[in-house]
Amino acid sequence: MYLSLVQPSRTTARRASQPEKPAAPQTHAVFRGRALPWLLLFPSLLVLAIFSYYPAMRTLRLSVFRSNLIIGNEQFVGPANFAELLSSPVYQQVALQTLVFVTLVVTLGLLCALGLAWLASKPIAGAKFYRLMLIYPYALSPAIAGTLWLFLFNPEVGPVNAVLGHLFGLQPRWLDNPLLAFGLVVLAAVWKGLGYNIVFYLAAIQNVPAEITEAAEIDGATPWQGFWWVVFPLLSPMTFFLLFTNIVSALFDSFGLVDILTRGGPVYGRAGITTFLMYQLYQDGFRNFKTGAAAAQAALLLLLVVAIVLMQFRYGNRKVHYGA
Amino acid sequence: MLIVASPLIFALIKATQSSAQVTGPSLLPGLNVLANIRAAWEGAGLGHYMVNSAVVAVCVTVGKTVLSLLAALAFVYFRFPLKGLLFALVLFTLMLPTELLIVSLFDVVSGSLHWGNSYAAIIVPFIASATGVLLFRQHFMNIPASLSDAARIDGAGPLTFLGRILIPMSWNTIGALAVIQFVSAWDQYLWPLVIMQTDSKQVIQVGLSKLIDVEGQSNWGAVMAGAILAILPPVAVFTLLQEQFSKGFALGQDK
Numbered sequence: 001m002y003l004s005l006v007q008p009s010r011t012t013a014r015r016a017s018q019p020e021k022p023a024a025p026q027t028h029a030v031f032r033g034r035a036l037p038w039l040l041l042f043p044s045l046l047v048l049a050i051f052s053y054y055p056a057m058r059t060l061r062l063s064v065f066r067s068n069l070i071i072g073n074e075q076f077v078g079p080a081n082f083a084e085l086l087s088s089p090v091y092q093q094v095a096l097q098t099l100v101f102v103t104l105v106v107t108l109g110l111l112c113a114l115g116l117a118w119l120a121s122k123p124i125a126g127a128k129f130y131r132l133m134l135i136y137p138y139a140l141s142p143a144i145a146g147t148l149w150l151f152l153f154n155p156e157v158g159p160v161n162a163v164l165g166h167l168f169g170l171q172p173r174w175l176d177n178p179l180l181a182f183g184l185v186v187l188a189a190v191w192k193g194l195g196y197n198i199v200f201y202l203a204a205i206q207n208v209p210a211e212i213t214e215a216a217e218i219d220g221a222t223p224w225q226g227f228w229w230v231v232f233p234l235l236s237p238m239t240f241f242l243l244f245t246n247i248v249s250a251l252f253d254s255f256g257l258v259d260i261l262t263r264g265g266p267v268y269g270r271a272g273i274t275t276f277l278m279y280q281l282y283q284d285g286f287r288n289f290k291t292g293a294a295a296a297q298a299a300l301l302l303l304l305v306v307a308i309v310l311m312q313f314r315y316g317n318r319k320v321h322y323g324a
Numbered sequence: 325m326l327i328v329a330s331p332l333i334f335a336l337i338k339a340t341q342s343s344a345q346v347t348g349p350s351l352l353p354g355l356n357v358l359a360n361i362r363a364a365w366e367g368a369g370l371g372h373y374m375v376n377s378a379v380v381a382v383c384v385t386v387g388k389t390v391l392s393l394l395a396a397l398a399f400v401y402f403r404f405p406l407k408g409l410l411f412a413l414v415l416f417t418l419m420l421p422t423e424l425l426i427v428s429l430f431d432v433v434s435g436s437l438h439w440g441n442s443y444a445a446i447i448v449p450f451i452a453s454a455t456g457v458l459l460f461r462q463h464f465m466n467i468p469a470s471l472s473d474a475a476r477i478d479g480a481g482p483l484t485f486l487g488r489i490l491i492p493m494s495w496n497t498i499g500a501l502a503v504i505q506f507v508s509a510w511d512q513y514l515w516p517l518v519i520m521q522t523d524s525k526q527v528i529q530v531g532l533s534k535l536i537d538v539e540g541q542s543n544w545g546a547v548m549a550g551a552i553l554a555i556l557p558p559v560a561v562f563t564l565l566q567e568q569f570s571k572g573f574a575l576g577q578d579k
Contacts, residue, residue: 030401030473030476031401031402031472031476031481031482031485033482036398036402037398037404038404040394040398040482041399043391043394043395043451044391044392044394044414044453044457045395045413045414045452046452047449048413048417050449051433051448051449051452052420052425052452053417054428054432055428055431056428058431058432059424059427059428062427062428133329135562136559137328137332138507139507139555139558139559139562140555141511141513141529141554142511142513143511143532143533144529144551144554144555146533147532147533147536147547148332149331150536151335151338151536152331159334159338191328191331194328248421252421252423255423255513255514256511256513256514259533260533260536281423281426282518285426285430286518291427294427295427295428298427298428302420302424305419305421306419309418309419
């Protein structure tokens with residue numbers, strides 16, 4: 001969510017402002033005063049310093065100590081926390097599960113959202129209503145999505161098993177079977193993200209000039225060809241942006257979903273099958289009180305986020321089509 | 325379309341059924357919606373959690389908007405040393421989501437500041453916003469410089485300029501930002517879960533999950549009613565500010 005809206009606004013604003021852009025930003029700097037700009041910035045900087053930078057530094061520092069918040073002792077161990085983590089079979093399994101989870105959620109999520117946004121962009125009766133309905137799930141939180149799915153797939157009293165039992169005599173125990181539980185969390189995460197992704201895809205599709213799609217139609221392209229060869233490439237900046245925001249939200253926002261739906265379980269191999277990196281960090285930090293291990297995990301995740309954001313900035317501006 | 329909406333439709337239907345119907349296969353709406361809401365609102369204290377969430381989300385949204393406006397004003401309309409560096413520092417916090425910092429942030433807020441029992445713990449850490457600063461800065465930079473020149477020549481100070489000219493010109497951006505900030509503040513789960521020690525000050529996202537802690541004993545009709553209630557405020561904000569949301573992000577311009 002944090003990274004969310006920066007990229008498209010940047011691109012759309014830039015596109016909108018390009019024609020009359022020779023006015024460099026410097027020409028805006030008109031007001032005088034030495035102390036005033038600092039005074040204006042002070043509240044923001046203070047909050048960011050205390051609640052972002054200081055904890056970030058502390059996290060990095062904690063990651064090279066073995067400490068226990070409860071007992072309150074601390075011992076410098078250098079890179080031992082990292083070595084332990086990376087060689088731990090549990091952490092390796094959790095990392096692998098996270099990779100599979102993120103890949104599935106992002107791929108399925110973007111494909112579904114693109115399809116639905118494409119359908120909703122058609123000039124059909126009631127399109128405005130459909131669009132509004134599709135956008136609303138954006139307001140849905142991971143925790144509430146988890147609550148809804150927990151009830152839906154409750155083996156004894158949930159509506160899904162009631163229907164399955166009625167029709168086929170099937171009563172799968174969704175949350176006890178590792179494969180089913182994993183699939184369920186993936187689907188719930190995809191579903192939760194649909195609203196957000198559709199908002200942006202819909203906007204991008206509506207910005208595709210009508211002349212282009214009409215030209216394709218006149219040249220004899222089928223609707224599918226028109227979509228795949230003409231519209232989809234024009235949407236690539238949006239796809240690229242959503243790819244990164246979805247990766248980040250699958251890494252972090254899925255916590256509420258997992259915590260309510262499965263609590264990281266059921267156990268498969270050496271760890272709970274739905275224990276992902278963020279859930280593991282929470283477990284070690286606040287349940288097992290292994291502060292050093294949790295800080296080291298946070299440091300590794302920080303590296304991952306920095307890498308993702310750097311890639312977004314590096315490739316986001318070059319390899320994709322940004323429209324005219 | 326129906327498949328996408330089905331979990332919500334299920335929840336809506338089940339929220340209206342009596343406890344006997346809720347656990348059965350019946351998909352007919354019942355008449356128990358008020359009883360379920362009452363069970364959730366009073367019996368489980370959900371009303372309390374909702375008010376807490378509303379206070380937190382409004383404070384965070386207002387705080388973020390005000391602080392971002394002030395910071396963007398400084399970044400666009402002033403020249404001062406270290407401006408580039410400070411802007412980079414603000415930008416970089418985009419890479420530091422709360423979830424990542426949670427262990428140390430817990431130390432700071434609970435240990436050093438002793439805020440474990442206070443609303444401040446779930447408000448103050450979030451009232452600065454890199455996204456807000458970026459969006460307002462972008463928006464201000466697209467406002468013709470002649471306006472600020474004119475304001476200065478007329479003798480208006482920067483704060484007058486902000487109040488009289490910039491803010492009235494920024495309602496779409498403010499509205500759009502308010503939507504995403506309200507929604508993300510309302511949807512907070514992990515941070516209130518670990519930091520808030522006083523149950524009476526807990527937020528709805530965590531409060532709702534307490535309703536279902538007793539395995540098998542949950543009053544699912546009430547839980548579904550609670551879930552629907554918890555979705556309503558962000559939906560209301562979204563509906564109210566939908567126009568600004570689309571315009572503020574330059575989304576959905578048909579032409």
